[in-house]
């Protein structure tokens with residue numbers, strides 16, 4: 001029998017209601033904050049990600065599903081949402097209608113990492129990008145938006161860590177300082193980090209290997225690399241977060257494993273997730289990405305939440321968030337061919353009236369059909385047999401109270417649809 005590919009997962013009907021609730025709660029929050037949805041393809045040119053995320057990042061080096069297509073083009077399944085959205089923003093010249101755009105997305109991302117709890121090769125993200133403004137209020141709004149989505153999904157006790165990476169020049173200074181500090185300890189570093197030290201020292205901070213982490217210890221504390229503008233920007237972001245009463249920790253080790261970030265970066269973690277991969281969401285400002293990709297000089301900021309991780313952070317206690325609700329309003333139990341035909345017509349009339357309903361398609365006994373009605377969590381069962389057809393009245397049973405009454409076949413839709421039945 002064929003099996004699902006390693007690192008990929010089916011989301012079965014029993015789990016899917018939780019997904020739908022997360023998605024719809026997120027959409028409501030995005031609407032509240034004035035963000036509009038954008039959908040980009042799963043497949044992009046590989047060069048897009050190499051240029052934007054950075055050639056020395058783990059994502060580009062080890063984790064992309066990249067291949068040469070039949071037309072000899074190098075393509076990759078998207079490992080993240082920001083670069084494709086900036087590409088679409090520039091390609092559609094959205095900046096010409098209005099430079100400032102607030103966009104959100106929901107979708108599958110792909111990374112060929114070693115599969116483990118909370119880390120799938122196809123995973124799903126909810127994210128937002130506010131493109132076109134250098135205002136620190138946008139950094140604060142993006143963080144508030146992410147927090148509001150977590151709150152609205154009932155996720156509590158998450159920890160927000162923020163850091164200031166500074167502008168391009170500041171990052172260069174940080175890179176140089178880090179290189180100097182680590183050159184003495186080069187022997188401790190893994191082979192990847194030895195190479196990174198020469199090409200892109202900041203990426204050493206992403207390394208999960210113990211030796212590299214030991215070598216890094218203490219190196220980032222008290223480094224002065226930020227310019228006045230970036231210090232002022234971050235001070236404003238912090239002051240705005242205080243106004244919004246959003247709690248945060250300052251963490252100089254939050255650098256995010258992507259080259260395009262500048263100034264504010266942040267991560268939201270949760271103790272229900274395993275150490276080292278406890279991030280439920282993350283994001284930051286990327287003030288050079290748009291111009292680096294050939295567009296105008298525009299500031300931007302965004303975040304992404306992992307849906308699989310959000311579900312883990314919810315824990316078992318969040319059973320009220322998804323599952324358990326009534327699936328349909330009415331179940332038609334029809335016995336006999338003629339009754340089944342008439343019932344099928346009523347089914348269609350109910351659906352046309354916007355009433356969710358279903359019926360038996362396996363010619364089961366009345367008893368078995370009533371069990372199906374029960375299982376379907378329908379509020380009403382509509383029972384039709386030869387006798388009901390002859391009298392022109394169906395039996396409508398309230399599944400909770402067991403109360404039954406006879407309703408004319410032509411009145412069923414209005415009878416089920418009126419609130420007096422509740």
Ligand SMILES: [Zn+2]
Nearest residue numbers: 167170227230
């Ligand atoms: Zn700066």
Ligand SMILES: [Zn+2]
Nearest residue numbers: 190193207212
């Ligand atoms: Zn390393």
